[in-house]
Amino acid sequence: MARLTINGKAQDIDVDPNTPLLWALREQVGLTGTKYGCGIAQCGACTVHIDGVAVRSCSLPVSDAVGKQITTIEGLAQNGILHRVQKAWLEGDVPQCGYCQSGMIMAVAALLKEKPKPTDADINDAITNICRCGTFQQVRAAIHAAAANA
């Protein structure tokens, strides 16, 4: 059993505390927007925010998330208003298959929190998610659009 605060809501979850947070979110909590891609923190499809910081949830045990604010893609919009990164993604028609995009958007939202006007070099350093469809050109444009929208 673990008490987790997910998207602002505290809940008790019946899970082995060694389970990666990704699987607790997907299987116990039922939030499937966070995706499994590699399981070894390489691809970033599972990125969530822990206390506002982008973390790859496939490699974080549930026990390490106890007492912290967990935000998933489902909790990024506030009161039905899309986050500016989501808005930029929608306007830029960024996703192709879309599978990696939850993680990509979460990584970008965390970057913009830290660096509201990231340079291309900032983006290159911070955004290391894999997208096999190859949306990076649209991702970069949408990051700058979201930053301009702050």
Add this chain to the structure above:
Amino acid sequence: MNHIQQMNRRTFVVSAAAVGGGLMFGMDIPLGPQVVRAADGSPEVNAWVVIRPDDTVVIRMARSEMGQGTITGLAQLVAEELECDWSKVTTEYPTPGQSVARKRVWGDMSTGGSRGIRNSHEYVRKGGAAARMMLVQAAANEWKVPASECTASNSVITHSPSGRTTTFGKVAEAAAKLEPPAEIKLKDPKDWKIAGKPLQRLDTADKINGKMIYGIDVKLPGMLNAAIKDCPVFGGKVKSLDTAKVAGMPGVKKVVQVGDTAVAVIGDTWWQAKSALDALPIVWDEGPNVKVSSATIAEALKTGLDAEQAFIGNQNGDAKAAIASAAKKVEAVYSYPYQNHAAMEPLNATALYTADKCEVWCGTQNGEAAFAAVLAASGLPANKCDVHKQMLGGGFGRRGAFHDYVSQAVLIAKQMPGTPVKLLWSREEDMVHGRYHPVTQCKLVGAFDKDNNLTALHARISGQSILTAVRLEALENGKDPATFQGFAPAGEAMIGYSFPNLLVDHAMHNPPVPPGFWRGVNINHNAIYLECFMDELAHAAGQDPLEFRRKLMTKHPKHLGVLNAVAERVGWGKPAPQGVFRGLAQHMGYGSYVAAVAEISVEGGNKIKIHRIVGATDPGFAVNPAQIDRQVAGSFVYGLSALFYGECTVKDGAIEQTNFDTYDSLRIANMPKVESIVMPTGGTPWGGVGEPTICVAAPAVLNAFFAATGKRIRSVPLKNLNIAFA
């Protein structure tokens, strides 16, 4: 679906083939008052178009969406002819079971080979046009006026003389009772208002908030989860397993064998199932391939480069004689490795099996092939099976011709009757049980006369045949025509040069590593072989690579058109910025003509920075130019990932790379600026856009690398040569 004929798998396959040549364009509407209804009760005007009373237009799609925007493009084509309000369009997939029950009214579901739009545009447009004509006729009937006095636009039907109007939603019920029109005239593409426009995709909103359901996200009441391990050595089997070791682990429900080769653990959650599988002692009978390695495969292929026997794919004149009498010869050997698709969503399928029904939920590039897999694995007839297609987290060919993951899911579910089971492969399983981009080598010889004119080209490909592994019936007296993709004398992957003497032949070697269709596949290596060697020939002749090509392309105006377009965009022939070097390539694949120029700089001899890639595409018609731009940019990512990192090596009969740490993929930091030129020149057949550009990425960069360093690279990936992104 109670009227489905009893069918077993054999009759399904036979009847599918029998009607495949004569599609009915979605107009199998029963005559008389009986209306075919969608699940919500809304009337089908025809199989492609359902209109709800609130004017929502539901467009049915047989092809799958896996990222390329296919569904949006097809909907644009239907909506164009339907004259509906684009803002009211939504889409849905009919199931393969429904399609079979209705004599394959929706036609081919296969979504591969960049075929999604180009092979169905005509009949989906006719479906839209027929529905419009029936809706207009229904309004005319109600008003008791000739249909010729009525027009449809934006989901509104207007009787011009009286000014009366009605909406599609109001007449859909009556339209659904009408006989479909016998003659359908399609619009001239120059009159398109919805098709041909850079519209936004229909599926973006759910892809930015976590709502989109992929196969991996399917949830059914009481569902259990399975993790699987197939014998890592190709051709091996399960010898024994010690289930007692994991029986007591948390959540474990059952350990099952899947066929002769695999073991699955079924658990409450996938993480529990996977944890138990990792702890399960399995003894493998590794079979006959345990000594196979990349080195043994390369040795075997090498013998094919000079073998007497080879299948001829293209020839004119007498290339061998011209080479024998040449004043100068240029010779080079290239090679291309195994590569995995590595779609972001690992393979998965959810199956529910009972004694008289089997249903599967999965992402698939071919609903009918998934359906056939369900029939075969379940042993049930077609009217007791179905497949519910989900969004694909990437396909790239892996989810098209191969439904091993579907078969496995059914075989597992059969051992848990009445309980839905979701099978999910780990990334590691996905990596070691791919259907790999085939391995080939190519020896090229060019001949010049004493005046430095190119007189002959011989390209000998040695290596693996995909069709031999997956579609034997497509072989031509043993020859695999797909191996000549991009070298072919005619068709959708035609060579773009006329050589005085030409021979392209293939010595087939099929190692025991299963090959498969891969995004682009044979054009990816053939374009490297041909386009890099063309650069070698130009260099040997002391000529500019563009001018050298142009002289051989006078009879190939569309190939030349895209090549000229990229050359003009970069200012080929004028100096590049200081330290920047250019390389170019052109090719044809999947009915489209593509070309690229890469502009790169090289630091320290081995660090490449790609400043810009310009790509031109002539697909005949452009249904959605904005989505084509995205496919071009994405194709460069796929092609550059393959060039820099993509290799699956074989050791002891198994693939060595097990995850993205050893099988890397391009990240945003190395994404070059892509400029896409979409230049449709009309004609038929239409070309596809999901794949072709991939093949020009690598040769453009490799030719630029030569321009920068004077070094020819003839094997990939670059990581093996200690060459990386700067």
